[in-house]
Ligand SMILES: C/C(=C\Cc1cc(O)c2ccccc2c1O)CCC[C@H](C)CCC[C@H](C)CCCC(C)C
């Protein structure tokens with residue numbers, strides 16, 4: 125796969141099925157464990173409460189699902205949705221070992237066609253998923269549809285920093301640390317996919333506009349890690365007869 129290759133949903137599903145065995149370890153090594161902090165910040169931004177029913181879209185191995193489940197407690201419930209069977213199996217195994225007392229359910233499905241009724245969830249998270257879907261507006265529209273009025277979604281992903289030196293550092297890090305490490309495990313193309321996917325990804329400002337366009341309110345993009353990552357936080361509007 126070259127840098128400019130367009131990836132279909134099937135290509136992307138195969139990428140994640142292939143990296144599943146090393147996914148968690150690589151994230152820990154390459155972020156020096158920091159990704160856990162970014163994920164906890166994301167969950168905090170949802171303002172999830174005890175007994176809420178939450179959704180973690182593109183849950184992968186389930187880090188955000190676990191953190192959200194801890195927030196909603198034993199009386200709440202979290203559904204983790206992903207299309208990678210391999211990552212979902214890891215998510216289910218990790219959660220049953222670590223949090224057998226929490227209500228976590230795993231659903232194989234498509235983020236562009238969520239298999240849930242309108243107005244189902246009190247809160248939602250998405251980590252490193254939005255950049256990977258083939259239709260971002262459609263995905264945001266689906267999240268908006270399944271959230272209850274007043275519910276918040278927090279969406280964590282890579283972001284292109286605004287400062288040129290930070291952009292250079294980010295590209296250097298991905299090209300010279302992440303890809304060579306992956307190459308040693310026969311996963312060069314899979315990890316080389318991150319940089320072009322990031323170059324195509326809308327900026328924080330444009331993500332805000334896209335979320336507003338599908339009906340979200342109070343939309344804010346928070347740059348974190350010097351702008352190399354970002355969290356988009358959006359609230360579903362309460363529709364009354366007057367608005
Ligand atoms: C959890 C992280 C990335 C998840 C992730 C997302 C993708 O879209 C992928 C696509 C294809 C293969 C793998 C992934 C994937 O793992 C974030 C942490 C891991 C990163 C690889 C590390 C990135 C580091 C930053 C550019 C800068 C780090 C600053 C500081 C030194 C911690």
Ligand SMILES: C[S@@+](CC[C@H](N)C(=O)[O-])C[C@H]1O[C@@H](n2cnc3c(N)ncnc32)[C@H](O)[C@@H]1O
Nearest residue numbers: 140182183184206207208234235251252253256
């Ligand atoms: C980089 S991983 C992120 C996993 C996890 N959220 C985390 O933060 O570690 C991206 C995930 O998105 C999933 N994904 C991408 N497109 C999808 C889609 N259209 N429907 C469902 N899952 C999708 C992949 O299978 C993969 O598990």
